[in-house]
Amino acid sequence: MNEPFNYDFMEHAIYLLHLLEQNQVEIDMLSADSSQMDFLSQEDLRELRVACDLMDKTPGGILICQADDNQQILYANQETLRIMQCATIKDLRDLTGNSFWGIIHPEDLDMIDRTLSLQSFNEGEPLPPMEYRILRSDETDRWVEDYRRLVRCEKIGDAFFLFITDVTDKRKIRQQELDNALERANTAVVAKNAFLTNISHDIRTPLNAIFGFTSLAKNSLQDTEALVDYLNRIETASKKLLDMVSQVLEVTALSTAEKLTEVECDLRAMGQEVYDFLRPHAQEKNISYTLDCSSIKHSGIYADQEKLKQMMLNLVNNAITYTNPGGSVSMTIEEGDELPGQEATYYIVVSDTGIGISKEFIDHIFEPFSREKNSTLSGVHNIGLGLTIVKTIVDKMGGTIDAKSVENQGSTFTATLHFRTQPLPDTSAEETETAQSKQTILLVEDNEFNREIETELLEKMNFAIVPAENGYVALQKMQQAAPGDYDLILMDLQMPVMDGWETSAAIRKLPDPALANIPIIALSASIFLTDYQKSEESGINVHLAKPLNLPVLLETIEELTKQQ
Numbered sequence: 001m002n003e004p005f006n007y008d009f010m011e012h013a014i015y016l017l018h019l020l021e022q023n024q025v026e027i028d029m030l031s032a033d034s035s036q037m038d039f040l041s042q043e044d045l046r047e048l049r050v051a052c053d054l055m056d057k058t059p060g061g062i063l064i065c066q067a068d069d070n071q072q073i074l075y076a077n078q079e080t081l082r083i084m085q086c087a088t089i090k091d092l093r094d095l096t097g098n099s100f101w102g103i104i105h106p107e108d109l110d111m112i113d114r115t116l117s118l119q120s121f122n123e124g125e126p127l128p129p130m131e132y133r134i135l136r137s138d139e140t141d142r143w144v145e146d147y148r149r150l151v152r153c154e155k156i157g158d159a160f161f162l163f164i165t166d167v168t169d170k171r172k173i174r175q176q177e178l179d180n181a182l183e184r185a186n187t188a189v190v191a192k193n194a195f196l197t198n199i200s201h202d203i204r205t206p207l208n209a210i211f212g213f214t215s216l217a218k219n220s221l222q223d224t225e226a227l228v229d230y231l232n233r234i235e236t237a238s239k240k241l242l243d244m245v246s247q248v249l250e251v252t253a254l255s256t257a258e259k260l261t262e263v264e265c266d267l268r269a270m271g272q273e274v275y276d277f278l279r280p281h282a283q284e285k286n287i288s289y290t291l292d293c294s295s296i297k298h299s300g301i302y303a304d305q306e307k308l309k310q311m312m313l314n315l316v317n318n319a320i321t322y323t324n325p326g327g328s329v330s331m332t333i334e335e336g337d338e339l340p341g342q343e344a345t346y347y348i349v350v351s352d353t354g355i356g357i358s359k360e361f362i363d364h365i366f367e368p369f370s371r372e373k374n375s376t377l378s379g380v381h382n383i384g385l386g387l388t389i390v391k392t393i394v395d396k397m398g399g400t401i402d403a404k405s406v407e408n409q410g411s412t413f414t415a416t417l418h419f420r421t422q423p424l425p426d427t428s429a430e431e432t433e434t435a436q437s438k439q440t441i442l443l444v445e446d447n448e449f450n451r452e453i454e455t456e457l458l459e460k461m462n463f464a465i466v467p468a469e470n471g472y473v474a475l476q477k478m479q480q481a482a483p484g485d486y487d488l489i490l491m492d493l494q495m496p497v498m499d500g501w502e503t504s505a506a507i508r509k510l511p512d513p514a515l516a517n518i519p520i521i522a523l524s525a526s527i528f529l530t531d532y533q534k535s536e537e538s539g540i541n542v543h544l545a546k547p548l549n550l551p552v553l554l555e556t557i558e559e560l561t562k563q564q
């Protein structure tokens, strides 16, 4: 704190105050009657007046005490008197027994005594502040902060200069902030516990099915029909489990992600893709299913393509899931007003004639793990994270989402988003070129079982597969290859001899750019943020999580090889 005082000057003033005290003359008399102060010279009187005037005009409280055990009060300025609710210094002396100790609330005396006895007082060095309650004449509890400084005073011994501030209101605000932070932390703990309870409950259901049908399958090895049925059920339960794990990871990743990425993309094509992807689901349930993008003027936008598609997918998937056979579901992507700076508003509206959502539930629909209480209504037992993901994505994109519903009549979800727009490149020529000739994939995978499955799946998709059992073998193959021998590398990451990251980095350094720039897709169970960063650093184009999701892989292959 700034101290406006010249302590040499104050040393003499303190001595004069001490003289007043010894002669039992109150400082309050200074301006009224100086005749009682004939033991002071005119010069001393003038100096004392100047010093007291200066202290009284100081906005903070000042208290001067002797630096001995008793800490007798020598002076209190106007602000100190106000804080203590005393009219005069005499009142303060009466209230406190004329000692600094009398100012302090009895419950804080020990603490201050201990603090002061631990401090070493060096002249000129301000001491760390102390906070304590004071005893006021009106008996209300107030808190003060006191900075003190030792002033050497040869004639009377040392004195303390105390700068006092009333910090009661500041403490109340601080306390309120602490209470709020504690409440937030408690809410987070409750949410985390609810999260864990929900997740462990929800994970057990498919796990039970997997265990149960596995043991049934073991006992039915001779009965092929039953065996296939059990395996199908195990597959369904495994898929459900995987969906849950992916959704939980997605929510966690989204909530920690600072910003979404923005790429050039085609909104109409995205809508079509989502529509096509879910068409079998709608057909299975005999649901009339439509997509309307007719009002889109600017289909080329800048957005996080994957997140936007995921958001639409979750909404449309719910609409189909919660609509009974014979009902209808529609997705409309509307372009609204054009905004300044090449931006436009888009409305993504997903409507269904399904079971609807109750009034009580609709306000909680975007909360994690929220599901309609009466889940028998839909007969669907999902985890309740799909709409949390939707809302998080919309929030991250700076948009809003609104849900309207009437029970047994249907629901409409409307997401309002703003995107920067861009002219669309003409892609028609490129498209005819793809999928002409068989593409060759160098499949780098150390696990024989995985290698076998992936080879079979990809060969069925008309790819030629060249296997490599670790990174080193793959690198050798690339060193011996001619440009065009391979169209793409599918790379496992954790492998013996040479891992996928090291191998990819080495491939990127090959002298022939046609080989060095080959697209590399990592396919790995390493899915922590650091793993993704490592992939990016080693030159991997796309890092996909295991287990293999064939449609996503095919889409990624198409995108990467199209760019070649």
Ligand code: ADP
Pocket (backbone or CB within 6 Å): 314, 318, 319, 322, 352, 354, 355, 356, 357, 365, 370, 371, 372, 381, 382, 383, 384, 385, 386, 387, 388, 411
């Ligand atoms: P879930 O994985 O359970 O579908 P969501 O977060 O996507 O999780 O949805 C939460 C709940 O909201 C669902 O369990 C369902 O009760 C209700 N819900 C979501 N969409 C619809 C819809 N279109 N019609 C009726 N109910 C819906």
